Amino acid sequence: MKKLLAFVMAAAMTFSLTACGGQKEGSGAASEQEKPTVVYLAEVPASTEEQKAWEEVAADFEKESGIHVELRFQGTWAEIPQALQTAKMSGEQIDLVKVGIGTIRSTLGPAKAVMDMTDLMADYTDRFPEGVLDSCYIGGHLWAFPYADASCTTCLYNKTMFDELGLQPPTTMEEWVAVSEKITAEKGIMPMIFHGKDGWSWPMLYFDTFAQTSGNDSIAQVESFLQGSTKFTGDAQKQGFVLIKDLFDKGIMTSASFDTDADGMIATFAQQKAAMMFCGTWDYDSVKAASDFEVAAFEFPLMVEGARREHAFGVGDGAISIPSFADQNNIKNSMKFVEYLLRPEVAHKLLTVNTPKFEVVKGAMADGDTVTEYLNQYVVPNSVMFLDWIWPSEVNDAFSQTIPAVASGNMTPEQAVEVVQAAYDTAVAEKEYTYDWWNTWTDEDWAKVTPQLPE
């Protein structure tokens, strides 16, 4: 009897194990018993308010259309490509995915992981302000549409403290050094803080320095490098590193920036242990909420004579796309949800949960403050695309590692550019990396990413 019981239990466990997983393909399509379902994969929302807004929108959409939307929020923004990869391997249903357009350009696009949305989105391009969709076109095809605030690099400062010390925000390197010296002397605090513990943040500094050292030709020079036409070992490239090192050598930033992450940076600034910070506009809301003094922004100062100040800016860091392995029979349902998301009132509800700095979808803009106005007035008109939206991951990683190494004196700029060049060469040798992958595709390749809508 004992043996029989043990056998039954073992069999039950075996059965339950074999029953794990195994989703039926095409489960999103309508069936007689079940509602059609659209699965939306995105990172965990930044706040409970944002999550609640998405849940309400999904419920309202279901009421209107009869299509259920499964919101699958998991991990961080950076982990979405991995989640998508895992979903593909395990045969999970994903109909829409939120991912950065830079990731599509460098990784998901060449891997044929997302669909060409050019035709699907043809009727909805007028839902976006002019020029907003531009960065989502790669090789003349639209791969995603932006559905999150645009962003740029910026310098924030404690205006209350600056006023108290009679300081003006710096516009040149000399002024920046003078301001920093006065802050250190008068307040005994570090002038500027940066979240250098987050490796990914270091290239942000390089975007702004290289824009100047390249003679405001950074995008073209990077494209030329990635096409294999030029090496990344020229003077302008090295000088981009040197200027970042200068920030530390001249006392504008201190070694604390190497050990400080984004939360630490905001806390340091908000507790007035630093008077300035270099960050992305995505940090502004948290900084504003945590600070009991007036916060203002200034442009990255001019460091190279004869150059123009340019700032990294991008629309599409959070963009919605359709995975190439999505169920073709369900694309119509997905596009119904896309159309719903792009209605001004829905976009307003979702995109203004966190105060937007820029209008990405028509109708999705809240009243701005002085910083928002400043960014739109001065930063956006003088901006270039984030370079890490163009670089392959290997090159981006090389920058993330070499910039702090140069800034801390552990590597020379000459060595740094060699490391960057080597990372590119490795990607070419091992992965057959090509910058303009869309030009190398065959008809068979295009067929994999072209929606085949049922009649």
Place this chain on the structure above:
Amino acid sequence: MSTQSAPHKKRKTDLFPYLMCLPALILFVLFVLAPFFTGLYTSFFRWDGFDTMKWVGLDNYKFSLSDDIFWLSLKNTLVFAICVTIVKNIVALALAFVLSKSFIGRTVFRTGIYLPVTLSYIVIGILWVWIFNPTFGLLNELLRLAGLENLILGWLSDPDIALYTVVAVDSWKWIGYHMVLYLAGLQAIPQSLYEAADIDGAGPLTKLFRVTIPQLNSTIVVNVVMSMTGAFVANYDIVYIMTDGGPFHSTEVALTHIMTTAYKYSALGKANAMSIILFAIVLIFGFAQLKMMARDDNYNN
């Protein structure tokens, strides 16, 4: 008839243990063998995880072996594993000695030392990153208060120190676990051996090296093998959270580099080749360790 039914009954009886092992076997096949052989198979292909796989033979192994960062990560993994094994075992054994004695508050100390074992790497990582923060960190503040400003370091940003900082945190997390194993080992040593040693006039050190450590040998083998193999293959979380392999790859361990290669660089074939190489190294290490440390008489009792 009876002669034929006996072997038949015997066969039925023999089948039973195998059936009992079936659930565990299915788990082993599904979550160990199948991924291993899939990894081995895909290591011969160029594959980004989405598009069609392309056969490249041994290229991924060649690329892995010519990858400087992979070699650096292997070296860091080895340093991490050796340091963590030494620190965990020496401190855990010392604590076990102290906490095997009877004194007031012993249970509180035991619980306190074991507590980090129950915390997740995410909690521990974030906690220690804040402790090491240069502006608000408790550690630097304590050093300042103690007038030891010279000892304030870039705990996670100095490439010469960062790996050892991670070693310290990982050791802190697991010392309680190893201490419990050593405590159990100490309590299993017959008191009569110490009494005999006392009669022979043995001092505390002689008793330690002639009685305690030889009697603890099997516990030491288990602890050392567990901490060494664990440090080789279970260091991803703590490194990822505390340093993500930086600064300048100084804390890059094999697992973080493999994950970066697989999911950031979308080179799953190369990442799998690295995993196979790491597996071979851990296998050799584990086998050599067992051969060197295990004695037949360890398990006789």
